Amino acid sequence: MTFDAAQNIDDLASFVQAAPTSFHAAAEAARRLNTAGFTALNEEEAWASDVATGKHYVVRDGAIIAWAGAPTAAKASGYRILGAHTDSPSFKLKPQSSVRSFTWNQVGVEVYGGPLLNSWLDRELCIAGRLVTAIDGTLTSHLVKTAPVARIPQLAIHLDRDANNGLKLDKQGNIYPVWGAGDSTGDVLGYLASHTENGAIDPEKIVGYDLLLADTQAPRVFGENQEFFASGRLDNLSSVHAGLTALTRFTASDAYASAQHTVILAAFDHEEIGSESRSGAAGSFLEDILVRLSVARGESTEEHRRSIAESFCLSSDAGHLLHPNYAGHHDPRVRPAPAAGPLLKINANQRYATDALGAGTFALACQKTGVPYQEFVSNNNVPCGSTIGPITATRLGIRTVDVGLGLLSMHSAREMCHVDDAAYLTRAIEGFFAL
Known part of the structure; x- marks a missing residue:
């Protein structure tokens, strides 16, 4: 063939x-x-x-x-x-992942595998994975994938003049993405419950989850003769x-x-x-x-x-x-x-x-x-x-x-x-x- x-x-x-x-x-x-x-x-x-x-x-x-x-x-x-x-490699949502920091809503994550941390900065990210609900004693898994909702913003060069001499990211303090601001609730699970692939679910019924961040930029070919593929x-x-x-x-x-x-x-x-x-x-x-x-x-x-x-x-x-x-x-x-x-x-x-x-x-x-x-x-x-x-x-x-x-x-x-x-x-x- x-x-x-x-x-x-x-x-x-x-x-x-x-x-x-x-x-x-x-x-x-x-x-x-x-x-x-x-x-x-x-x-x-x-x-x-x-x-x-x-x-x-x-x-x-x-x-x-x-x-x-x-x-x-x-x-x-x-x-x-x-x-x-x-x-x-990615970032996985922690328990109690809805984090309020000053006027920002953030997502609490831990590192999954060995990502190049700096490559995840300043990218529009989705949250995806599975939610598990318990209804009448039955556990059910629900796939979920959001639109671009989160971003790990890099500190401006004006506030870190040595950044180009070797960027160092603290895995606890520097990688929590922002995904809301102001008076929004910042309830990550509540938001995800309304974005499952088979329709909204009751967030009160969620008893477990495996959720990760993913880059939302579409794959594409590029190069002098379109010979390369980035994804x-x-x-x-x-x-x-x-x-x-x-x-x-x-x-x-x-x-x-x-x-x-x-x-x-x-x-x-x-x-x-x-x-x-x-x-x-x-x-x-x-x-x-x-x-x-x-x-x-x-x-x-x-x-x-x-x-x-x-x-x-x-x-x-x-x-x-x-x-x-x-x-x-x-x-x-x-x-x-x-x-x-x-x-x-x-x-x-x-x-x-x-x-x-x-x-x-x-x-x-x-x-x-x-x-x-x-x-x-x-x-x-x-x-x-x-x-x-x-x-x-x-x-x-x-x-x-x-x-x-x-x-x-x-x-x-x-x-x-x-x-x-x-x-x-x-x-x-x-x-x-x-x-």
């Missing part, structure tokens, strides 16, 4: 705008999967014996796992898993979108009809804060799905373990391109470039899970689809972060390789990539599903 990079980046822009939080990302992924013929399953219900074949998905809070098992997939045939994460949350909605697109394209191809394995998209939450949650990669979500699929397929314990041994996970998370203004922060020889393909991420201390066989498997996936790729390794003096890759490999024993889209400005409120690289990543994942 043909693949148009410009159409892909427009679709990525639409996906990012629909997903200001992990909960919205899971909901938008589910909507797209429904359109592609996938069926939602409830973890709390018994599953029929045919769930191991066909196209299905499960949403767990801000995470989603989708799979497609061809009718020809046999016992102990293994899985091809694309792992990604739905969350991004919030590319880390890591770029991988979630690429996995979704590759999954729906693969399941519509002839290769799927005769596949001997099952393909899976596992988009976890909470990677930016360590993945240690029931919807994070360190939790049991993926293992629970694999065990239930094994039972549905009628595998014995030995066949299930053989299936795990036959499996492979592509952990896709954003990586770093060479920054032209800070070349000294990169390895002097391994210098990833824009439009040169997705990154194969390597680390001697297994902060990335890539090994030689994993690298070879990714090379075959790229070769299958005619996609270039390039290696990434850190400068020895600049330790790299980690991903869901080592967690997945450790927790499940599945061979895993770390890859991802190359970015500049990672963890900024607005990151950037090359349009072609986003298309290359999607095609590489599609090739991986076909291996």
